[in-house]
Amino acid sequence: MFEIKDVEYKDVLRVKNIDVASGEIVCIVGESGGGKSTLLRLLNKSLSPTKGTIHYNGKSLAEIDSVAHRREVVYLNQKPHMFPGSLRDNLLIGLRFQQREDADDKTLYDLMKRVRLNKSLDMDVKHLSGGERQRLALARVLLLDAAVYLLDEPSSSLDDVSEDLMIETIVEFTKKENKTLVMVTHSKDQAHKHGDKVYEIQNGRQKEVS
Amino acid sequence: MDGNVIELTYWQVLFGYIFVLFVLYILRRRAIKRESVLIIATLRMTFQLVAVGYALTLIIENPHPLLTLAVVFVMLGFAVFTVFRKFKKELTLSIKKVVAFTLPAGSLTSLAYFLFVVIRVEPYYNPQYFIPITGMIVGNSMTGITLGIHTLLNRFTDQKEAVIEALHLGATPKDASHGIVNEAFDAAIMPTVNNMLGMGIIFLPGMMTGQILSGVAPTTAIMYQIGVMLGILGGVALSTYLFLLFGYRTFFNKDAQLKTMV
Numbered sequence: 001m002f003e004i005k006d007v008e009y010k011d012v013l014r015v016k017n018i019d020v021a022s023g024e025i026v027c028i029v030g031e032s033g034g035g036k037s038t039l040l041r042l043l044n045k046s047l048s049p050t051k052g053t054i055h056y057n058g059k060s061l062a063e064i065d066s067v068a069h070r071r072e073v074v075y076l077n078q079k080p081h082m083f084p085g086s087l088r089d090n091l092l093i094g095l096r097f098q099q100r101e102d103a104d105d106k107t108l109y110d111l112m113k114r115v116r117l118n119k120s121l122d123m124d125v126k127h128l129s130g131g132e133r134q135r136l137a138l139a140r141v142l143l144l145d146a147a148v149y150l151l152d153e154p155s156s157s158l159d160d161v162s163e164d165l166m167i168e169t170i171v172e173f174t175k176k177e178n179k180t181l182v183m184v185t186h187s188k189d190q191a192h193k194h195g196d197k198v199y200e201i202q203n204g205r206q207k208e209v210s
Numbered sequence: 211m212d213g214n215v216i217e218l219t220y221w222q223v224l225f226g227y228i229f230v231l232f233v234l235y236i237l238r239r240r241a242i243k244r245e246s247v248l249i250i251a252t253l254r255m256t257f258q259l260v261a262v263g264y265a266l267t268l269i270i271e272n273p274h275p276l277l278t279l280a281v282v283f284v285m286l287g288f289a290v291f292t293v294f295r296k297f298k299k300e301l302t303l304s305i306k307k308v309v310a311f312t313l314p315a316g317s318l319t320s321l322a323y324f325l326f327v328v329i330r331v332e333p334y335y336n337p338q339y340f341i342p343i344t345g346m347i348v349g350n351s352m353t354g355i356t357l358g359i360h361t362l363l364n365r366f367t368d369q370k371e372a373v374i375e376a377l378h379l380g381a382t383p384k385d386a387s388h389g390i391v392n393e394a395f396d397a398a399i400m401p402t403v404n405n406m407l408g409m410g411i412i413f414l415p416g417m418m419t420g421q422i423l424s425g426v427a428p429t430t431a432i433m434y435q436i437g438v439m440l441g442i443l444g445g446v447a448l449s450t451y452l453f454l455l456f457g458y459r460t461f462f463n464k465d466a467q468l469k470t471m472v
Contacts, residue, residue, distance in 0.1 A: 046378060047472055048465050066466040071380035081375035097381035144380070 007052035013038045015206045025181045027195030035204040036184040040150040044075035074146040078153045080137030088121040111139045131158045148180040275335035286314045289352040304460040316449025317351040324441035347445040354398040354446035361394035383462040398450040
């Protein structure tokens with residue numbers, strides 16, 4: 001699905017070789033500020049490599065339309081932005097950006113239940129805590145039903161127990177819906193537990209493949 | 211109206227400068243260091259208006275299409291450079307190109323419609339109509355675009371995270387900037403709309419006052435004022451709309467990435 005060979009982004013990141021196959025769960029570990037988020041942004045084409053080429057399904061990313069690619073390969077930021085409005089507005093905004101039909105409330109409540117967010121859809125997002133915002137943002141991207149999910153520390157604002165549950169939920173969703181997942185996590189244990197492959201990035205350099 | 215005008219002599223005008231002395235006295239008394247600015251402003255106003263008065267007399271007495279067009283282009287050039295100067299290094303080359311194209315395009319379209327469809331000027335290059343109306347439309351369009359740029363620059367900075375999030379969720383640059391562009395358009399046209407709200411009640415517009423002072427019947431003066439105001443609204447809206455239509459794109463690269471992020 002993704003082939004990354006000798007790719008660089010400024011002085012921030014240098015990757016020798018990363019492969020992501022369809023349906024795989026790939027975990028990226030390493031210290032914070034080491035370039036892991038940059039790697040996800042390169043895969044989502046929010047950034048373009050300054051050297052080297054990334055291939056997606058055999059085609060160079062440079063030749064693929066950026067917006068169409070981002071709709072297929074969704075990236076969830078570590079600190080997602082909430083748009084002013086209700087939880088419903090925030091859940092539906094991704095579909096609206098993609099000119100797709102709104103989901104009904106039942107679908108939205110089911111999704112919120114899946115990410116363990118027990119709130120009213122009419123509630124204003126400004127009343128949510130950091131962890132709740134992260135769950136809502138996760139629900140927002142899951143609703144997009146993309147082919148590939150690039151999740152940047154999706155549980156960083158949660159406590160340890162909630163973090164484990166959240167990652168279990170994501171992994172379960174990925175397997176059940178036959179999605180591909182590339183997930184940045186600070187926990188090597190989680191990465192080795194769930195990842196079909198684990199890559200380590202230290203100080204902007206790819207370390208080893210396990 | 212009998213069309214009689216009180217011709218002002220140089221001495222009569224000179225009496226008006228007493229107000230400058232009055233303001234200078236206040237500035238000095240209160241130790242507000244603005245005397246030199248006031249003196250320069252007074253001198254510049256005087257010399258610029260005297261010069262333009264003689265130039266307009268010459269142009270109106272010797273009407274020629276090329277001369278009229280030259281004046282229009284000089285006005286447009288000054289308007290474009292005034293916008294560039296106001297933002298100094300904040301404007302990228304690509305946004306400058308957009309301003310240099312859309313300010314003249316929007317102003318000239320509105321101007322042409324107003325002169326040839328509404329007033330139906332004869333001959334078409336008549337400088338008596340062409341030049342003052344160009345000044346009003348171009349000046350207001352310049353202000354509109356300036357406000358539009360100001361809002362665009364500020365919002366692409368303070369709402370950067372929202373734009374990036376929208377792009378991550380699969381929005382096109384157009385959809386990701388939708389709110390910012392709307393806000394910029396609103397900021398650009400609101401001064402003109404507010405002007406229209408207060409016109410005739412809170413204040414009498416300058417052009418209409420000038421016409422009445424020079425002996426034109428108030429009923430004729432208001433017809434011109436309404437027409438000019440609508441022309442200004444059209445010029446401001448069209449210039450700003452065109453500017454925003456192309457301007458927001460300069461914040462993104464060919465890969466639909468926000469330039470400040472890459």
